[in-house]
Amino acid sequence: MVPVPKNSISSELDELTLRRAQRAETAASTALVRCYERRVFALLGRMVGRDRALVEDLAQETFLRVFRALPKFTLDGRARLSTWILTIATRLALDELARKRPQSVSLDDVLQLPSSARSDGGAEARAIGSAIERAASNLGHEQRAVFLLRDYHELEYEEISSALGIDIGTVKSRLHRARATLKQALAEVHHGQ
Amino acid sequence: MVNEEDPFEPELLGAWQPVDPASDFATQVVAASQAERSSAKPRWPWLAAAAASILLLIGVTQLHLPATGSVVASGRQTLALGHRGTAVAEAGAAVDWEVGASGRARIAQRSGNVFYRVERGGPFVVSTPLGEVEVKGTCFRVEVDKMGLTKGSLSAAGVGALAASALLVTVYEGRVLLASERGKAEVAAGQQASLRAGEMAMVHDSLQAGDKAPATNVATTLLAPGETREQLLARVAAEQAELVRLRKQMQDLEAEKSSKLDPNSLDHPFYAPSQAELLQMAKECKLSWDDPSLGTRATIPMKQARKVGLTAEEIDQAQRTTAEFNKQYVADLKKFYTEVGGEKTVADTIDPANLWWEISQKTDQTEMRQIYQRMAQERAGLAQPSVSSEGQSPTERMMRRVLKAGDDYEAVVGQAIGPDLAHKLRDKGWGSRHNSSYGCPGEEDE
Incomplete structure (x- = not known):
C-alpha cells in the first residue's frame, strides 16, 4: 500500500505518491487526502467555526478542487503541496464567510x-x-x-x-x-x- | 511587546481545539472525485454509467455529490434540491440552492411562494430577506413578499415601505425554526408563522374551515387587503387541497425515482434478470451483476447472516471460505491489471474492490463496447456462449470473471454451509450491484 505520512504540520506527500495521485490512482489519492485532511479541517474549523457539516463540505470542496487541478501542479523546488492546498481551503473559507450572516450565538x-x-x-x-x-x-x-x-x-x-x-x-x-x-x-x- | 517575530507559544495555540476529520473522509472524497471526473465528460456517456456503478459499489458510504442551482420560475416548477428534497416553486419565485456532500443545504429564496419537501440529513436552511427557516425533515411552504398582509397591520407596525417584504411559513409535517434579527420561533406541523421586517415572528395554529374562534391577532395577520374571514377560510381550504395534490405529486415522483434506482424493487433477484430484461440489456449493450464484498474487507453479509439464522460456527466457516475465495479473486484481478499494461507495484496499491474499474480505464472504449455487447447477447441467448477464453483479451477475461464472481462465490460458500443457506445469504444479490454500459459499438459518443 502507499505509505501514508504522519500528519505532522511539516510533513509533505512524497513525490512518487504525488505523481500517482496526479494519475488519479485511488490509493495515492487517498494517501494525499489523509496526509493533509487534518490540517485542512483544522484551518477550516478555526476559520468558519464549529459547524461540522459546513467544515466537512468546505473540506470536501477543497480536495475536489485539488484533484481537479492536481495534474497541473508542479514541484518547482519552492512550492509546497500543503501551502497550495491550504490556500485553496482559505479562499473557500473566506468566500463562505463573505456571504454568510454574522453568527448570532455569542461565544461569551x-x-x-x-x-x-x-x-x-x-x-x-x-x-x-x-x-x-x-x-x-x-x-x-x-x-x-x-x-x-x-x-x-x-x-x-x-x-x-x-x-x-x-x-x-x-x-x-x-x-x-x-x-x-x-x-x-x-x-x-x-x-x- | 508584540511584534511580528513574537508568535504564540505552541501550547497556547494548541488550547484551541481543531475540528478533526471523520475516519472515512478520505475514502469519501476520493470516491466523489472519481465520480466527478467520470460525470464531467458528457461526450462519453459510458463513463457516466461507469460512475454510477462506482456509486453503487460504494453505496454504503452514503456518498452524494454537491448540487447547486438557481431558478426564477416562469410557471410552476419542480426542483430537485440535490439529494435533500424537492421543491415546487410557483411562478415568480426566485430560488438559489446549494446542497453539500454531507447533506448541508442552504436555500436562498429571494421572493415568491415555494413548497418544500425535505428529507433528513444535516442542516437545511431557507434564507429569505427577512429571516431564516431551519428545517429537519418536513413539508412546509415559504412565501416571500406576496402574502397579502393587511395594510392596517403593516401601518400599525410602523415599518412603512419595508413592510412590503413579508414572510409566511406554513408547516405541514415536522417542524421548522424561524430565525430573524428579533429572535427565533419554532413552528410545528399545523402551525403558521408570519414575520414582518423589524418584528418578532407570530406563530399560530393554521386556520381550519371548522375553526370557530381564531385569535384576533392571527386573523388580522393573515387577512389580505379587503379579505373577509370567509374568504380567508376558503383560501386556506384551497391551499390544503393544493397540499393534497402536491403530496400526491411528490409520492409519484419518489415512486418513479425509487423504481429506477432500487434494484430490489424487482420481483426477482438482481442477479437473474427476466428474459425480457436480458433482451433489453442486449439491445443497449448493458451488463448487470452483483459483487460480493471482496477486496480489503472481504466478508459475508453479516446482517443477512443474522437474518438467515447462521450459527457462529457457520459464520466462521463462511468467513474462512470467503478469505480463500478473496485471495484467489484479487490475485486474478491483479494479473489482469498487469496484462493490460498496469505496473505490478501499482496493482498492489489499488483497493481490490476498484481493480475492475482501473482495468476498464486502461482499455479502449471500442473494445469495452464490443465486450459488453458480446456478453449481453450471450446472456440473452442471442449469441453462442463462449466456451474458451482463447483469443479473449485480458479485459474480456476480467469482465467474465467479475460477472461470474457472484455465482462462483455462492457456490464456494455453499460448499462450506450448504447451498440453501448460501443462496439465502445472497438474497436478492450480494452487497454491490452494478448496472453498466459503455454504449453499443458504432454509437456516437454524444
Missing part, C-alpha cells in the same frame, strides 16, 4: 465556566482555547486567515501574501494586530482567574 457563554471548574489544568486549557477562539472570531476574516496560516500552519510571509493576494507589509501588519488582540484576550483570562 463558552467562557462562563463555573469557578470550581477553573481549578484544574484541563479547565484552564479550555478557557484559554475558548478565549483564543472568541478573540479570533472577532478578528476580520483576512486578519484571522493571516494569523492561522502563520501561527498554526507555519506559512512564510510570502506564501500568505500570495495566498490572500495582499502584499507582505499588509501580512505583517495584520499578523501584528491579530496577535496583539489575541494576547490581550488571553491576558484578560489570566487576570480573571
